[in-house]
Amino acid sequence: MPRFRSLDATGNVRILTPDMPAETPGAARPKAASRPKGKTARRSRSVTASRAVAADLPVPGYDALSLPSIRARLRGLDVAQLRVLCDHEKSGAKRADVVTMLERRIAKLEAAARDAT
Numbered sequence: 001m002p003r004f005r006s007l008d009a010t011g012n013v014r015i016l017t018p019d020m021p022a023e024t025p026g027a028a029r030p031k032a033a034s035r036p037k038g039k040t041a042r043r044s045r046s047v048t049a050s051r052a053v054a055a056d057l058p059v060p061g062y063d064a065l066s067l068p069s070i071r072a073r074l075r076g077l078d079v080a081q082l083r084v085l086c087d088h089e090k091s092g093a094k095r096a097d098v099v100t101m102l103e104r105r106i107a108k109l110e111a112a113a114r115d116a117t
Contacts, residue, residue, distance in 0.1 A: 063092065067095070067098055067101065070085075079109050079113075086102040086106065
């Protein structure tokens with residue numbers, strides 16, 4: 001039986017068999033039968049909002065990254081991008097180690113900019 005590879009919506013590779021459809025970007029997904037009510041509705045709206053915000057972050061897949069993975073991606077970011085990540089971290093996961101690392105990197109870049117002028 002031939003097998004093919006496809007990327008799913010998260011960018012992970014899936015092995016497909018001929019009877020499995022490949023996910024295509026922008027394909028319509030089936031909708032739930034009913035909309036959640038109460039706290040669940042608020043939670044699902046906040047999850048949707050956080051996913052929209054996460055898509056606007058300067059580091060793709062930021063929320064799933066570990067501290068060392070984030071550290072490895074900081075060198076290419078400017079102060080404005082670092083502030084976006086720091087604000088996102090403070091409003092979301094609130095990982096103290098990550099917030100500290102981001103704040104130190106921001107301070108370092110701002111000090112370098114002051115020294116350069």
